[in-house]
Amino acid sequence: MSRALVTGGAGFLGRRLSARLLDEGFDVVVLDNLSSPSPLGPPDGATFIEGTVVDPPSIDGPIDRIYHLASPASPPRYLLDPIGTLRTGGEGTRQMLDLAEDRNARFLLASTSEVYGDPTEHPQREEYTGSVQVTSTRACYDEAKRYAEALTYAYHRTGRVGEVRVVRIFNTYGPGMAPDDGRVVSNFINQALAGQPLTIYGDGSQTRSFCYLDDLIEGIWRLSASDVDDPVNIGNPEEMSMKELASVIASEISDTGIDYRPLPESDPARRRPDITRAQTLLGWEPRVGFIDGLPPTIDYFRSLADG
């Protein structure tokens, strides 16, 4: 049986990816420091090891694949610990690449659309070099991921890790998200469920594209099973302004009004993946539109709120 290590496997995406790998017949080991776990906990059926990728515990035995997802992932979390975020992206990724080299494992890095920063090109193709303000507060995350990509390709080019995959993940939502992780979909749903006004930063014209969890996991699975070693965007090109998002959520739950606040520094104005590469090389495209992915997500948050 093949064996996979999933770092960050107790988180929103990692637990679902681990479940998929178990379904595909992998023996799964999860390494997670539980700094921002999913309320649903680590996946059943996986071996759980508590620890940090920055100074990892030793993991015995063969490892065929490493899925490296461990990182603070939402702005409130990475802004709380910018140095820790850079260390996780830098030192944590180096540690996991060393492990991949040692076990001759295929290495998949969970990168992000944030490598494009506040993009001047729209939609964003993988060739786009990005527009990150290196001195901004958000740079701790954006640059950590850019460095992690560069490090992954350096290990690959020097022949130390033979097989690498890099997925650039765009905003993803669905059951399993932590209610307090500060991403806009979870914020809006939880505010509406609590009868509070939805917080919009700026005038609400900024856009995001939201990918449903199941689609994202399918994309990661296909990429990791492929021989594509260039970075691949995985996300849903359906683009929505924050005002539109607020009105969809108000119509699904209840209209609790809007509380406008100042726009945070370096908040990207627009974000939409060009998914041509994923379509062409992986035969992947999203199947779940926002209107279909929203109800199970609302049900999930409602069940958490009801205890």
Ligand SMILES: NC(=O)c1ccc[n+]([C@@H]2O[C@H](COP(=O)([O-])OP(=O)(O)OC[C@H]3O[C@@H](n4cnc5c(N)ncnc54)[C@H](O)[C@@H]3O)[C@@H](O)[C@H]2O)c1
């Ligand atoms: N969800 C998204 O929309 C999105 C978008 C772009 C990129 N990503 C990337 O995908 C990955 C997973 O994101 P997520 O949404 O599941 O976030 P999450 O916060 O739910 O999960 C991240 C997991 O990593 C763990 N972790 C953090 N630092 C660690 C460390 N030093 N050592 C070990 N474990 C550590 C946390 O405890 C958590 O369980 C991250 O790398 C994130 O940057 C996610």
